[in-house]
């Protein structure tokens with residue numbers, strides 16, 4: 001079984017440069033400061049790159065996008081992201097995703113639910129979990145025994161602020177993760193924990209203080225004790241592959257798949273319940289001109 005793991009496509013408004021800041025609201029207006037600094041230009045083609053990634057996923061049995069589908073977290077961006085994915089967006093058998101912190105920027109100081117609204121297949125209530133009893137954690141069982149089990153843990157807090165982009169593994173999520181990893185259908189497969197916030201930086205130290213994932217140490221300990229072969233994440237826009245240690249499973253951070261500077265992804269191969277091969281992909285060679 002082959003899985004494409006990519007992250008942080010950050011689809012943005014086509015006309016963000018001329019959009020009224022007042023209409024965007026104060027937090028999104030603040031977030032445009034980051035776009036003007038250079039980020040916006042690097043993601044101008046994110047929408048078409050996401051379309052290319054959907055095509056690349058056809059070379060794999062399943063594709064995983066570990067969050068941050070949008071740039072400013074608007075409903076319109078979420079619609080564009082879904083449209084760019086085409087048929088893949090509604091194909092539960094071939095696609096898994098979850099919200100990132102950019103997808104949860106509040107509006108008028110209230111949480112938004114654009115991800116849940118536009119990607120209902122990726123929610124427990126919408127049938128996005130093959131084992132419903134582990135909510136808020138989702139479980140996807142891919143292939144027969146000997147395939148992969150994705151245990152999907154939401155790390156993006158309900159109201160994520162621009163720039164200060166920390167995440168959290170809540171206590172109920174941690175307990176559900178532990179129980180899900182012990183389920184016989186999960187143990188019969190290669191267990192991969194899927195989340196948005198990478199628990200580590202490229203150098204292998206905890207990500208602190210700006211992007212900090214609260215409860216990281218317990219999260220990694222539970223994942224390791226439960227037999228997870230890797231944690232698949234994004235959020236940090238750098239690609240890295242950290243080996244397992246007695247305290248944590250392997251950590252794969254896919255980097256950002258649509259960043260014009262260095263678009264990256266991973267191709268994972270699963271053989272007999274083991275993650276047998278992890279191949280980094282330089283997407284510059286794979287995207288259409």
Ligand SMILES: [Fe+2]
Nearest residue numbers: 008068235236
């Ligand atoms: Fe990101």
Ligand SMILES: [Fe+2]
Nearest residue numbers: 068100101235
């Ligand atoms: Fe993020």
